[in-house]
Amino acid sequence: MTDEQQWPTADLDDVRRLRVLAAAIPGARITERVLPLPADEVWAVMGDLEGEFGRFQPDMRHVRVLSRDGERVVALARSRYGMRARLEGVVRPGWCWLQSRFLIIGMAAAPDPDGTRIALTGGLRVPGRAMIVPFGTARELDHALTRLETRLRA
Amino acid sequence: MSDDPHEPGIALARAALRGDTLAMQDLLAHLTPYVARICGPIALDSGPDATQEALIVVFRSLRSMRDPQALYGWVRAVAVREAVRIARRDGRAHPAELADLPAPGDPQLAADIRDVLARLSPEHRAVLVLRDVEGLDEQTASRLLNLPAGTLKSRLHRARASFRKAWSA
Numbered sequence: 404m405t406d407e408q409q410w411p412t413a414d415l416d417d418v419r420r421l422r423v424l425a426a427a428i429p430g431a432r433i434t435e436r437v438l439p440l441p442a443d444e445v446w447a448v449m450g451d452l453e454g455e456f457g458r459f460q461p462d463m464r465h466v467r468v469l470s471r472d473g474e475r476v477v478a479l480a481r482s483r484y485g486m487r488a489r490l491e492g493v494v495r496p497g498w499c500w501l502q503s504r505f506l507i508i509g510m511a512a513a514p515d516p517d518g519t520r521i522a523l524t525g526g527l528r529v530p531g532r533a534m535i536v537p538f539g540t541a542r543e544l545d546h547a548l549t550r551l552e553t554r555l556r557a
Numbered sequence: 558m559s560d561d562p563h564e565p566g567i568a569l570a571r572a573a574l575r576g577d578t579l580a581m582q583d584l585l586a587h588l589t590p591y592v593a594r595i596c597g598p599i600a601l602d603s604g605p606d607a608t609q610e611a612l613i614v615v616f617r618s619l620r621s622m623r624d625p626q627a628l629y630g631w632v633r634a635v636a637v638r639e640a641v642r643i644a645r646r647d648g649r650a651h652p653a654e655l656a657d658l659p660a661p662g663d664p665q666l667a668a669d670i671r672d673v674l675a676r677l678s679p680e681h682r683a684v685l686v687l688r689d690v691e692g693l694d695e696q697t698a699s700r701l702l703n704l705p706a707g708t709l710k711s712r713l714h715r716a717r718a719s720f721r722k723a724w725s726a
Contacts, residue, residue: 409670410594410597410598410670410686410689410690411597411598411601411604411670411671411674412590412593412594412597412598412604413593413596413597413600413604413605413607413608414593414604414605415589415593415605415608415609415612416605419605419608419609420585420586420589422609422613423585423609423612423613423616424578424581424582424585424616426613426616426617427581427613427616427617427619428578428581491579492579492582493579493582493583500578500579500582502577502578502579507578528578531576532576533573533576533577533578533581534576
């Protein structure tokens with residue numbers, strides 16, 4: 404048998420991974436944009452859960468990280484309307500996937516020939532299910548991406 | 558504790574079926590290298606597209622999977638089908654396309670797999686991947702590709718000579 408190490412393999416970057424999850428969750432939308440900035444600079448803002456994150460994500464006022472174990476994160480989020488969410492998930496450079504009983508948050512960034520492609524998905528979760536309440540989701544995500552872009556280009 | 562390398566994927570698939578999106582993202586991380594390993598050599602430059610499309614089919618259809626134990630066989634079948642479809646969709650001309658497949662262990666296959674693959678049709682690349690990467694016998698591979706076993710067998714029987722001929726041309 405031929406050494407399989409020599410066979411060409413495909414690479415699935417983090418934005419493509421986010422497309423897969425968004426496609427698999429009924430009600431989910433995904434918004435993408437390419438920014439003329441290096442990926443590490445972009446992720447320094449996107450992945451800053453306790454700082455920048457609350458300034459561009461919809462309805463998010465404050466996030467506090469309760470624990471980190473490698474890429475695994477548990478965080479407490481508070482919305483502008485006072486609601487709290489205990490988010491659990493994975494955060495690493497280029498990738499963030501968090502869920503609570505009522506929320507799903509997905510973010511990705513991957514190098515692009517014109518800079519960095521960023522993508523957002525998520526929204527209000529149908530409690531405990533892999534499903535997102537579809538109303539207004541696309542508009543919220545678009546607003547979040549615009550806020551993020553404005554911040555990054557500043 | 559089971560030593561079955563498939564056990565983590567099966568457990569994650571069960572959790573994902575219960576609506577746990579964190580388990581879905583873990584399952585995605587778990588299955589991606591497996592799907593990429595199949596789609597890469599079949600779809601070549603379209604490998605990332607094929608891997609993405611195959612995983613979308615897998616995750617959208619997860620609910621229709623009757624038996625989580627069958628996860629890997631099912632994922633393999635989806636990956637091969639999507640890789641062939643995307644490779645055909647993005648198909649470029651194969652002016653030096655080979656009619657037959659190189660035999661396992663052919664030294665020229667080992668020397669430059671990518672060049673050999675680029676000379677084959679997507680269906681032939683799929684047979685090669687199933688046989689040499691996935692270790693399936695030819696009958697199982699032909700069943701998975703909906704090719705008559707006789708057709709595949711005769712192609713493989715003539716493989717070595719015509720492969721060498723194409724290379725020495």
